[in-house]
Amino acid sequence: MSENGMVSRAKVLTIDTMNPTVKKVEYAVRGPIVQRAVELERELSEGMKKPFAEVIKANIGDAHAMGQQPITFFRQVLALCSYPELLNDSTFPEDAKSRAHRILQSCGGNSMGSYSASQGIDSVRQDVARYIERRDGGVPCDPDDIYLTTGASDGIVTMLKLLVCGEGAARTGVMISIPQYPLYSAALAELGAVQINYYLNEETCWSLDIGELQRALDEARQYCNPRALCIINPGNPTGQVQSRECIEDVIRFAAKERLFLMADEVYQDNVYAEGCQFHSFKKVLFEMGPEYSNTVELASFHSTSKCYMGECGFRGGYMEIINMDDEVKAQLTKLVSVRLCPPVPGQALMDLVVNPPQPGEPSYDNFIKERTATLSALAQKAKLTEQVLNTVQGISCNPVQGAMYSFPRITIPEKAIKEATDKGQQPDMFYCMKMLEETGICLVPGSGFGQKDGTYHFRMTILPPNDKLQILLNKVKEFHQRFTQQYS
Amino acid sequence: MSENGMVSRAKVLTIDTMNPTVKKVEYAVRGPIVQRAVELERELSEGMKKPFAEVIKANIGDAHAMGQQPITFFRQVLALCSYPELLNDSTFPEDAKSRAHRILQSCGGNSMGSYSASQGIDSVRQDVARYIERRDGGVPCDPDDIYLTTGASDGIVTMLKLLVCGEGAARTGVMISIPQYPLYSAALAELGAVQINYYLNEETCWSLDIGELQRALDEARQYCNPRALCIINPGNPTGQVQSRECIEDVIRFAAKERLFLMADEVYQDNVYAEGCQFHSFKKVLFEMGPEYSNTVELASFHSTSKCYMGECGFRGGYMEIINMDDEVKAQLTKLVSVRLCPPVPGQALMDLVVNPPQPGEPSYDNFIKERTATLSALAQKAKLTEQVLNTVQGISCNPVQGAMYSFPRITIPEKAIKEATDKGQQPDMFYCMKMLEETGICLVPGSGFGQKDGTYHFRMTILPPNDKLQILLNKVKEFHQRFTQQYS
Structure with a gap:
């Protein structure tokens, strides 16, 4: 001036x-x-x-x-939740109406325009927990361990944020696969954490090799404090699906080396190759017995954006956290409260993904x-x-x-x-x-x-x-x- | 183990x-x-x-x-966008249908389930720009300066993130009012920036006093590098509405002291007291002439969550940036791209807020x-x-x-x-x-x-x-x- x-x-x-x-x-x-x-x-x-x-x-x-076309049932319920006058419209199927009714009942003032709890709508988190239990053959899931998120990216960044501390050689290091999905490198750069690369083996269909994890970790210990190991399964950008055996090995490695596991499982329904099957880290962890299931810290991530629904624009997602220290969990809950809540339409959509039409319901066949x-x-x-x-x-x-x-x-x-x-x-x-x-x-x-x-x-x-x-x-x-x- | x-x-x-x-x-x-x-x-x-x-x-x-009840028109359009089959439903008004049609045309594959551009849907940013021009009596607004956000909080945190640098006495300081909305203190704590408190004057209806700004700034210069000044108008939690004169003084102060201005204007329609009127920082800045309008860096924030709509759950919002350095703007655009895009239903809602029913349209009277x-x-x-x-x-x-x-x-x-x-x-x-x-x-x-x-x-x-x-x-x-x- x-x-x-x-x-x-x-x-x-x-x-x-x-x-x-x-x-x-x-x-x-x-x-x-x-x-x-x-x-x-x-x-x-x-x-x-x-x-x-x-x-x-x-x-x-x-x-x-x-x-790709959206799933009709999901969009019917979202329309009903957006404009509840439509609950009187006889052209909407009854199961869509009852789902919409249940979601609205869980919203303040029965409106998707209200803030939800910061961790996400209670009933949605309950539905997510039941979905995980079904998916994982009965391994129990506590709704208190579920945090709804603004897409999976939000959950991944939030978890990384909790993990970062220290300076110089004590700086937190996080292991990520190469090739990786660049959200990881971007978040680590922004947080000032150290990116530790482990290479997937292109010759064996981008498989993950424990020897390579060990090499990467041993080298990294010379200049940072490795604290977390990120896995993307099915893989992005590489498209591989991990075997159960490989997941067990990774869990054993994480336990032995004291690493917090982050499992990005947003493509869990996208498995095409014969002989391949999706195994969740949570399920494998619990089937390995209490020595692992009581101790290994795990966060796993899911989203409404991929699989068969592909609803990226709604920014829905959840994370499940296992064996997180109670005090840290309280800090996590506090941290997510600052942003108030994930978008409620995305929460509603996540609810439909984990609780789709059931056999006998009018929308089941079409779904x-x-x-x-x-x-x-x-x-x-x-x-x-x-x-x-x-x-x-x-x-x-x-x-x-x-x-x-x-x-x-x-x-x-x-x-x-x-x-x-x-x-x-x-x-x-x-x-x-x-x-x-x-x-x-x-x-x-x-x-x-x-x-x-x-x-x-x-x-x-x-x-x-x-x-x-x-x-x-x-x-x-x-x-x-x-x-x-x-x-x- | x-x-x-x-x-x-x-x-x-x-x-x-x-x-x-x-x-x-x-x-x-x-x-x-x-x-x-x-x-x-x-x-x-x-x-x-x-x-x-x-x-x-x-x-x-x-x-x-x-x-509080949602605005019928907004929810009708959101239902139409969620389930476009309803575009054939004769009970929906034509203006709601044409708005929905326009929004869907701007979405990839005509679906709210697609990612939008990271900065937000082009047509929505154009509508925001026209709204700002109308609101500010014709002061021009470039859609390229509009970034759609996940609620106003997201925009505020993103801007603060850009501003933080330095260590020790060179650490970025940010001036916030006391009392403040605790998003500011929370974001500054998380980013490791220095919070500089300036006190509003309770005796004169929580007015902002330039002398107090100066005091706070001068003290802070001894231990940090003050770079930004945050204003909430109308005030949260204090409910005051700033006079035009006060805003001019603040802009002059920011210019003189080289501070980046952040104007949180999410309550811009919530003005009740006689003699009070909302003045946007952008408008006042431009009316002060090129000495200010060409130089003072300003980010202003708005949201779908407050005013008469109160649609908090949708997490819609925008920020407008004025006089931002081109290279920094490119960095901002890159930064927001990592999170892919703000929720599309929230963007659609923001579009309706800035482009509501017009006189002569069927929904106007009811709106x-x-x-x-x-x-x-x-x-x-x-x-x-x-x-x-x-x-x-x-x-x-x-x-x-x-x-x-x-x-x-x-x-x-x-x-x-x-x-x-x-x-x-x-x-x-x-x-x-x-x-x-x-x-x-x-x-x-x-x-x-x-x-x-x-x-x-x-x-x-x-x-x-x-x-x-x-x-x-x-x-x-x-x-x-x-x-x-x-x-x-």
């Missing part, structure tokens, strides 16, 4: 004076390549000429955006039909993706056993690597950016998830509708051939 | 090894008194005898829980009727609360000019102060806890918001329905008299 009218005030908040941990955050799933895809869409809509007619976003697990159709379509697309990509010389792709992604390895010619490096770009970012500009297909480079040095990948969702997926895969194939030729 | 079956593993995560900044977080609005209220409700429902028939929660601005009824009822209750409380000897209460709370000062007898201190309790916590146990009324002690040493207050919402509010006020009156007598 100045008396002579000159305006020369420097900004209070600049790139040099902002929070340095925020600057370290990276999130490739919505990174530069997606920003360019949005620009290209705008340019297309403004009539600009491109070598493609539309942008296909295969970068993010956003099922409805790719044309099963819709769920089955979505899951079988995904299973087919998982197979198709693997098959087509593996026909391309220079692309090799593990089976998509579960989740929603393929993470194929790509061979990038030396000349292309050099051109990328000269531009200061990761070679797979260079590859994906070029693919986007030439074909309109938006993928995420493997470097955004982490990969072994000298290897290159991309993540591609299997979500586009069958005909579009077929076109997309053919375009990827053609692009890869052209790219390889161009740089050979 | 042990071979002999003994289980003696110590927990990984204990109160001593958890994140120390989380331990410092306090949030009185959902603190111990509310936990006790929930217990009492459960005890009542189990048939336990109490000196009251029901718990009345006047601790939190949760309008629907207190019986105006409902909005007016809610706001006049609140104005009446504001008046009633002030009047009744001021009849009590030992309670004195400023006019509730705006927002949703009364924050009266209470005289606590010496003997009661001593008993509280002996128990290690704040005297006003002791008072409020006793009131809860004896009357079932749940208030929040002033110590949860901050107050001048030696003064005591409580915060009480004006939200209960008129008859219940009358009973509540009488019970408070009787309790205060009994309490005073008991400890005199």
Whole structure:
């Protein structure tokens, strides 16, 4: 400010004076390549000429955006809860009405517009607990251990936040798989925790190897205090489904090495490969007996965003915490209270996911039909993706056993690597950016998830509708051939 | 772990090894008194005898829980968006259908189940920008400066997060009013920033005094780096509405002292007192001319949770940022992308709030009727609360000019102060806890918001329905008299 009218005030908040941990955050799933895809869409809509007619976003697990239809029953109940006048509408099925009635009864003033308890609506947490008990063959679940969340991301960040402490060599370290889902690296960067990488084994279908966990942990102990181990099962971006044996080994490792376990299980219904089955960490832990079930600290996460429902926009989710110290739990409850409550429509949706129509109820048959159709379509697309990509010389792709992604390895010619490096770009970012500009297909480079040095990948969702997926895969194939030729 | 079956593993995560900044977080609005209220409700429902028939929660601005009805139009549109089959239902008004149609067209796959852009749905941000322009008499607003949020809290925490840096005497300090809304102190504690208190002047209806800002700032400069100034207008918990002159002074102060301004304006429609009017910081800033409007950095916050709509459960909100450095803005956009997007139903609701039925549209008359009824009822209750409380000897209460709370000062007898201190309790916590146990009324002690040493207050919402509010006020009156007598 100045008396002579000159305006020369420097900004209070600049790139040099902002929070340095925020600057370290990276999130490739919505990174530069997606920003360019949005620009290209705008340019297309403004009539600009491109070598493609539309942008296909295969970068993010956003099922409805790719044309997947919501489950009718879920949406009927949400409409009833939003506008309870509809409870008098005879076209709505009775089971949808009774579910809506029950949810509204648990809301202050019978309105989804009221805040809920910070931990989530009591009756929803009870339903979640019963769902977990059914899923896990009767292993007991206490609703007090359930925290409803704003999507799974919110729960994961909250748990990591509790775990971070110390400075220098005493700083909390958290083990995450490489490749990983970049929420983990982003949250750890923001919290100033140390990221400890353990590598999944691409040669054996992205399996988790205890020897590799041990290597990563032993090395990390030299410069930080490793306190937690994160597992994503089924895997994102890698699509593997862990065997029961592997989960037991991980639990034994966590117990031996005193690590807090975080199990990201948001794809628990997305298992496609024959012989594969989802095993929850909770169930395996309890079946290993009291030596483990009474001691190993575990947080597991679920969401409304994936599986057969794909309701990402509602930001629903829950976490279950096992063997958490009582005082810490009180701190957790306090911490979540500051943000008041997770979105109530998302809580309602979570309730429907864990308490869907039952046999004999009017909506049951249609619910099963819709769920089955979505899951079988995904299973087919998982197979198709693997098959087509593996026909391309220079692309090799593990089976998509579960989740929603393929993470194929790509061979990038030396000349292309050099051109990328000269531009200061990761070679797979260079590859994906070029693919986007030439074909309109938006993928995420493997470097955004982490990969072994000298290897290159991309993540591609299997979500586009069958005909579009077929076109997309053919375009990827053609692009890869052209790219390889161009740089050979 | 042990071979002999003994289980003696110590927990990984204990109160001593958890994140120390989380331990410092306090949030009185959902603190111990509310936990006790929930217990009492459960005890009542189990048939336990109490000196009251029901718990009345006047601790939190949760309008629907207190019986306020949602706006019909908003809920119709939300039902249509949730279950688009209803677009064929002839009982829904055409304007609700066209709004729903427009919102769905902006969603991927025409579904609220899709992720939106991280910054929020484009068309919603455009509607917000037009709303701000109308509200501010034509001052321009760029949709690129709008970020949709998960309630206002999310936006406030995100902005504070950007601002925090430095260590020791270079640590970021943030000025907040005392009394304050405890989200601010909680977020600052969690981020490890320095809280700088400036006191509002209770004697002049909680006015903000520039001399006091200067005092607080000058003192703080000795031990930290003050970088931001937070204002809540209309005030929470204090209910004052700032004059235009005061806002100009604050802006001049922020410019002179190089402070980033944060204006919490979630109660912008809640102005009751004659002669009072809401002035947005944005409008005043722009009317002060380019010397200010081109330089002062401002973030302002709004929400779907307050005003006449009271839709807290949907967690909708937005923030507008003015004069933010471009590189910092890119970092902000990156940061919000990690959490994917704010809840889409909350975004839809925010859109309706900024773009309600217009004259000539079928829902207009009913919308105006409902909005007016809610706001006049609140104005009446504001008046009633002030009047009744001021009849009590030992309670004195400023006019509730705006927002949703009364924050009266209470005289606590010496003997009661001593008993509280002996128990290690704040005297006003002791008072409020006793009131809860004896009357079932749940208030929040002033110590949860901050107050001048030696003064005591409580915060009480004006939200209960008129008859219940009358009973509540009488019970408070009787309790205060009994309490005073008991400890005199």
